Amino acid sequence: MANFDLMRELARDEGGKIVLLVLDGLGGLPMGDYTQTTLEYANTPNMDRLAAEGTQGLSHPIARGITPGSGPAHLALFGYDPIARPVGRGILSALGIGFDLHYGDVAARGNFCTVDENGLITDRRAGRISTELALPLVEKLNNIQVDGIQTFVRSEKEYRFMLALRGEGLDGAIEDTDPQITGESPLPVKAATQGSERTADLLRAWVEKAQLALRGEYPANSFILRGFAQDPKLPKFDELYKLKAACVAVYPMYKGVSKLVGMDVLETGGDFTPEQEFQVVAGHWNDYDFFFVHIKPTDSRGEDGNFEAKAAVIEQVDRALPTLLGLNPDVLVITGDHSTPARLRNHSWHPVPTLIWAPATHLPDLTDHFGERQGQRGGLGQFPANELMPLAMAHALRLEKYGA
Ligand code: ZN
Numbered sequence: 023m024a025n026f027d028l029m030r031e032l033a034r035d036e037g038g039k040i041v042l043l044v045l046d047g048l049g050g051l052p053m054g055d056y057t058q059t060t061l062e063y064a065n066t067p068n069m070d071r072l073a074a075e076g077t078q079g080l081s082h083p084i085a086r087g088i089t090p091g092s093g094p095a096h097l098a099l100f101g102y103d104p105i106a107r108p109v110g111r112g113i114l115s116a117l118g119i120g121f122d123l124h125y126g127d128v129a130a131r132g133n134f135c136t137v138d139e140n141g142l143i144t145d146r147r148a149g150r151i152s153t154e155l156a157l158p159l160v161e162k163l164n165n166i167q168v169d170g171i172q173t174f175v176r177s178e179k180e181y182r183f184m185l186a187l188r189g190e191g192l193d194g195a196i197e198d199t200d201p202q203i204t205g206e207s208p209l210p211v212k213a214a215t216q217g218s219e220r221t222a223d224l225l226r227a228w229v230e231k232a233q234l235a236l237r238g239e240y241p242a243n244s245f246i247l248r249g250f251a252q253d254p255k256l257p258k259f260d261e262l263y264k265l266k267a268a269c270v271a272v273y274p275m276y277k278g279v280s281k282l283v284g285m286d287v288l289e290t291g292g293d294f295t296p297e298q299e300f301q302v303v304a305g306h307w308n309d310y311d312f313f314f315v316h317i318k319p320t321d322s323r324g325e326d327g328n329f330e331a332k333a334a335v336i337e338q339v340d341r342a343l344p345t346l347l348g349l350n351p352d353v354l355v356i357t358g359d360h361s362t363p364a365r366l367r368n369h370s371w372h373p374v375p376t377l378i379w380a381p382a383t384h385l386p387d388l389t390d391h392f393g394e395r396q397g398q399r400g401g402l403g404q405f406p407a408n409e410l411m412p413l414a415m416a417h418a419l420r421l422e423k424y425g426a
Pocket of ligand 1: 047
């Protein structure tokens with residue numbers, strides 16, 4: 023949905039309630055003796071009924087053939103164009119670890135690396151040191167003080183960390199210090215624009231102290247930084263769609279991405295089941311027009327390569343669906359942010375099964391089982407994921423007509 027102005031012009035401030043239920047990495051492939059995809063194979067009587075009553079299709083998260091990360095894929099589901107309005111890697115890193123990013127902060131992704139006596143990189147990942155070994159080094163870097171700004175260093179995982187700078191008038195247009203190859207030194211800090219010269223100066227002061235702090239360590243005796251970024255200043259849900267929106271998610275990254283688009287993040291426990299997440303929706307049903315509900319384990323089990331376990335998660339969601347349906351949403355969208363076929367143990371570019379159920383407005387198609395092959399024959403056809411929000415808005419009778 024590239025045309026924000028059109029949404030702003032047409033969105034009404036009343037209409038039906040929308041639930042966007044995202045099973046992370048939902049799409050899949052047949053695998054070994056399984057001739058069906060995971061979703062086709064899973065026993066999902068509720069989703070199948072919704073498919074029979076509603077309309078399904080296949081959505082392309084970013085573009086055909088492109089395998090997305092979960093961050094950009096969710097922005098597409100929320101109606102944004104993640105290529106035109108990219109969210110920098112540093113911001114995604116900060117959101118991914120649940121760092122309390124403030125507006126205007128500059129964040130970057132860091133890698134510990136190994137350098138030789140001449141300062142040349144011999145290993146860009148410092149032997150992939152464990153999180154446990156990295157933590158005391160992260161602590162050292164976190165304690166560095168630079169006049170004029172606050173700095174924060176947090177462990178992400180293994181050799182990866184996040185660096186955030188906080189202060190007045192910072193500018194994230196800073197070039198990577200990662201030369202991308204071994205045999206070279208980490209690159210000096212460089213401003214990408216004139217406006218970021220001051221930020222680059224402050225960062226240089228930090229880098230100098232940080233290099234000193236790691237001297238004598240091994241194998242993590244240096245570091246490289248990339249993906250410097252600031253809040254992408256995306257238009258917010260209330261302004262763009264006139265929706266009061268809430269997020270129900272367990273993992274920090276999804277809460278963070280939801281915050282970027284102006285959703286309220288509702289309280290959940292770290293081990294919440296789909297049923298418990300749906301109960302959170304029920305508890306706030308009267309407070310919001312739009313609920314984004316995120317289910318993570320479909321993606322995790324896909325990445326484990328565990329076909330049966332991924333199917334079991336889908337079945338668990340299906341069993342809990344009556345809790346959501348009992349709230350009588352006007353529009354229920356069930357989809358994924360991307361495919362994660364157990365066969366590939368990874369995200370993939372395959373289009374994602376997507377179902378719209380809106381009893382007052384949808385035209386039922388001829389499919390009666392939620393899944394990839396049925397989606398190929400469904401009434402929604404194949405479409406870019408960022409068209410989903412305008413569709414959901416239309417089915418909730420929240421869009422005025424365009425022109426007289
Ligand atoms: Zn994902």
